[in-house]
Amino acid sequence: MASRFSILQTTDLAGTGVGAGSGFGGGGVGVCARRQKVLAISEQINNVTTALSTRRIILNFTEIKTGFAQPDVIRHLYVHIPFCPKICPYCTFYKEASDRNQTQAFLDSLLSELDQRSEFEIQCETIFFGGGTPSALTVKQLEFLLAGLQDRLDLSRLREWTLEMNPATVSLEKARMLLDAGVNRISMGVQSFDPADLVKLGRVHTAEQALRSYGILREAGFANVNLDFIFGIPGQTLESWLSTVDKAISLRPNHLSAYCLTYEEDTEFFRRLQAGEFQQNPEQDARFFETTMNILAAAGYEQYEISNYSQPGYECLHNIAYWLGSDYLGIGPSAFSTVGKRRWQNVPNTGEYIEKVRAGIDPISFEEALTPDLRRSEAIAFGLRTNRGIPEADLQSWETHLRELRREGYLEGFDRRVRLTAKGRMVADAIGALFV
Numbered sequence: 553m554a555s556r557f558s559i560l561q562t563t564d565l566a567g568t569g570v571g572a573g574s575g576f577g578g579g580g581v582g583v584c585a586r587r588q589k590v591l592a593i594s595e596q597i598n599n600v601t602t603a604l605s606t607r608r609i610i611l612n613f614t615e616i617k618t619g620f621a622q623p624d625v626i627r628h629l630y631v632h633i634p635f636c637p638k639i640c641p642y643c644t645f646y647k648e649a650s651d652r653n654q655t656q657a658f659l660d661s662l663l664s665e666l667d668q669r670s671e672f673e674i675q676c677e678t679i680f681f682g683g684g685t686p687s688a689l690t691v692k693q694l695e696f697l698l699a700g701l702q703d704r705l706d707l708s709r710l711r712e713w714t715l716e717m718n719p720a721t722v723s724l725e726k727a728r729m730l731l732d733a734g735v736n737r738i739s740m741g742v743q744s745f746d747p748a749d750l751v752k753l754g755r756v757h758t759a760e761q762a763l764r765s766y767g768i769l770r771e772a773g774f775a776n777v778n779l780d781f782i783f784g785i786p787g788q789t790l791e792s793w794l795s796t797v798d799k800a801i802s803l804r805p806n807h808l809s810a811y812c813l814t815y816e817e818d819t820e821f822f823r824r825l826q827a828g829e830f831q832q833n834p835e836q837d838a839r840f841f842e843t844t845m846n847i848l849a850a851a852g853y854e855q856y857e858i859s860n861y862s863q864p865g866y867e868c869l870h871n872i873a874y875w876l877g878s879d880y881l882g883i884g885p886s887a888f889s890t891v892g893k894r895r896w897q898n899v900p901n902t903g904e905y906i907e908k909v910r911a912g913i914d915p916i917s918f919e920e921a922l923t924p925d926l927r928r929s930e931a932i933a934f935g936l937r938t939n940r941g942i943p944e945a946d947l948q949s950w951e952t953h954l955r956e957l958r959r960e961g962y963l964e965g966f967d968r969r970v971r972l973t974a975k976g977r978m979v980a981d982a983i984g985a986l987f988v
């Protein structure tokens with residue numbers, strides 16, 4: 553009789569769902585419902601690497617972990633900007649169309665919320681502006697917000713400040729202002745270089761515009777740029793996806809994120825799937841994923857997390873902090889925070905958020921106490937997504953699972969830790985569920 557693990561399907565790509573590496577602040581983008589709460593708190597998410605590369609990544613993780621030892625000091629800040637030039641039909645992050653009439657009130661409220669969190673000592677090592685589309689703000693609006701943060705925060709230890717940008721909202725003036733203000737990492741949502749894919753996704757930019765915007769970011773002086781991409785788009789072929797990947801590699805960004813599109817309720821794509829207009833093809837998605845891992849590895853990009861690939865030394869420190877279970881504060885509508893044994897989410901409504909903050913009322917809409925068991929489950933779920941893996945000692949209660957997964961080639965051990973093999977990454981969620 554085959555073992556229970558030999559029949560795991562190699563089409564479980566929920567672990568690569570869109571948004572896994574998107575800042576984890578305002579909800580999940582295309583993240584499967586079962587994982588959405590854990591990944592959103594994604595908001596705020598290859599072949600096995602060489603032993604030398606693995607040691608470097610582990611040292612990087614360990615260095616970060618060591619810096620976060622004091623639970624009473626918050627070292628990671630997420631800022632949710634909900635405004636978008638257009639609502640994409642697949643996106644489930646909290647967002648809304650840009651509204652000039654409430655933008656200034658919103659920015660004032662962000663800074664006021666930070667003032668109201670004065671019970672926390674904040675010494676930022678990473679800041680992440682997610683959305684929405686933070687770059688939908690004008691230069692003057694961004695100057696106001698960034699100056700307000702600089703006035704309120706101790707940034708002497710800041711190592712990474714990321715801002716998400718849409719290619720349609722990039723300008724040389726804006727890029728230079730951001731760099732001068734201290735932002736040192738840009739994450740740009742390209743999604744595809746295929747015009748038909750961009751139309752299907754409802755994106756407001758063209759492939760040519762994405763190329764120009766990338767050039768502007770480099771011209772402005774940004775030395776750390778991530779490009780986001782999506783595969784599994786309805787009608788997308790392997791040939792068109794490989795063309796996009798090849799084009800991305802030719803640009804030599806420091807970091808690449810590649811997510812498999814998933815269909816979430818309350819989105820236009822989900823309704824079209826239910827109506828039979830779209831069909832899912834898990835086998836094809838698996839081929840896309842496996843091919844992506846191999847091509848990016850050959851191009852020198854290390855897959856340090858299921859959906860994230862980087863050149864050496866350019867892993868996203870902010871997202872690593874989430875995966876390590878570090879404390880973080882999120883401000884803005886729908887933003888999650890985790891501090892000590894407490895987790896909460898702000899109201900997912902900009903108007904209500906502004907009203908509450910203006911009135912001096914805490915804008916929290918959800919709160920929970922974090923038990924040791926929940927923390928352990930999250931550590932396993934997130935740890936298995938990374939090349940760092942998890943300590944083998946943490947899985948002593950599942951010795952039978954460990955033995956069988958290793959025998960079937962889904963897990964491997966190294967330095968008293970365990971992690972997924974390339975084969976295991978194809979069924980990451982199914983394996984993670986065994987330990988949670």
